[in-house]
Amino acid sequence: MRNSNTTQRRALRPLDDRPGRSSAACVVVIHGEGMGRRVQLGDQIVIVGRSPDVEFQINHRSVSRQHCRIWRENGEYRIRDLDSTNRTYINDKAVQEATLQDGDHIGVGDSVLKFMEQGSLEARYHEELYQLATSDPLTGLYNRRQFQELIEKEILRAARHHRSLCLALVDIDHFKAINDRFGHPMGDTVIRGVADILRRTVRSDQLVARIGGEEFALVYAEQVLAEAAEGAERVRAAVQAHHFELGNGPTAVTVSIGVAQWSGAMSGLPGLLRAADSELYRAKRTGRNRVCHGDDNT
Numbered sequence: 001m002r003n004s005n006t007t008q009r010r011a012l013r014p015l016d017d018r019p020g021r022s023s024a025a026c027v028v029v030i031h032g033e034g035m036g037r038r039v040q041l042g043d044q045i046v047i048v049g050r051s052p053d054v055e056f057q058i059n060h061r062s063v064s065r066q067h068c069r070i071w072r073e074n075g076e077y078r079i080r081d082l083d084s085t086n087r088t089y090i091n092d093k094a095v096q097e098a099t100l101q102d103g104d105h106i107g108v109g110d111s112v113l114k115f116m117e118q119g120s121l122e123a124r125y126h127e128e129l130y131q132l133a134t135s136d137p138l139t140g141l142y143n144r145r146q147f148q149e150l151i152e153k154e155i156l157r158a159a160r161h162h163r164s165l166c167l168a169l170v171d172i173d174h175f176k177a178i179n180d181r182f183g184h185p186m187g188d189t190v191i192r193g194v195a196d197i198l199r200r201t202v203r204s205d206q207l208v209a210r211i212g213g214e215e216f217a218l219v220y221a222e223q224v225l226a227e228a229a230e231g232a233e234r235v236r237a238a239v240q241a242h243h244f245e246l247g248n249g250p251t252a253v254t255v256s257i258g259v260a261q262w263s264g265a266m267s268g269l270p271g272l273l274r275a276a277d278s279e280l281y282r283a284k285r286t287g288r289n290r291v292c293h294g295d296d297n298t
């Protein structure tokens with residue numbers, strides 16, 4: 001039986017595809033639903049299917065919930081059909097199980113995936129395209145678009161398995177004044193510095209994204225509000241403790257953070273964003289350099 005915690009974590013960092021990773025074997029959707037999406041293949045088993053719980057989800061009715069499985073064995077990648085309704089094809093031939101070769105086309109429902117071996121020029125090209133599409137060039141964190149895609153998946157998962165899920169929005173305080181005083185390039189240095197602190201302070205499997213100019217998002221999967229607020233407080237304290245060298249000696253930079261927990265009554269992502277944003281607004285209004293969340297609203 002598959003471990004649901006592992007599945008949850010993988011969804012946040014799909015198979016260690018975070019920016020800056022070296023080129024590895026991968027599958028890329030080259031036709032049909034999910035075109036352009038790519039999943040890096042390592043030593044983990046990758047299930048391809050329609051279910052939100054699988055490692056490579058293709059949300060189309062022609063794809064079975066768990067359609068096929070790809071795994072590594074003796075240095076090769078193998079694929080097996082999981083009794084799918086529409087079967088799994090390699091280069092237009094239905095297969096039960098097969099070894100994948102560089103460039104193979106894998107037919108999964110109406111979609112076609114291409115398998116590319118580790119280090120191949122084409123795999124590197126697709127990796128670069130993927131990084132460009134999903135990461136923020138200034139910080140290397142996920143960009144807003146990728147954040148939305150990943151958190152929407154998390155919301156579906158939380159709803160389905162009745163798991164908790166929290167979102168923290170982190171905003172640098174008085175950032176305009178930093179730009180005005182030290183110049184835009186120094187402002188960029190501060191954004192990069194805060195991004196580094198976030199990366200260092202959160203769990204390694206946690207989703208961190210830059211979703212606006214000086215605004216970041218942290219996703220706390222399987223954590224309740226009190227736990228997420230504790231994590232957010234660690235982030236706030238770490239930023240405050242860091243001395244940013246901006247030219248005139250050390251300068252204090254602080255962040256305000258709003259935290260909210262997803263609930264079934266919210267209208268998906270917009271509802272969760274609204275709730276976290278209103279807590280962020282409260283943190284700004286009540287003095288900045290603080291974490292606000294629903295439970296402290298007395």
Ligand SMILES: Nc1nc2c(ncn2[C@@H]2O[C@H](COP(=O)(O)OP(=O)(O)OP(=O)(O)O)[C@@H](O)[C@H]2O)c(=O)[nH]1
Pocket residue numbers: 171172173174175176177179183184185186187188191212213214284288
């Ligand atoms: N250097 C730099 N500045 C940016 C970037 N994106 C947005 N900004 C600036 O960030 C500033 C955001 O300022 P405001 O939204 O007014 O907020 P603030 O000054 O941080 O004040 P509070 O959020 O109320 O504490 C604006 O001046 C933007 O021009 C960026 O990528 N680099």
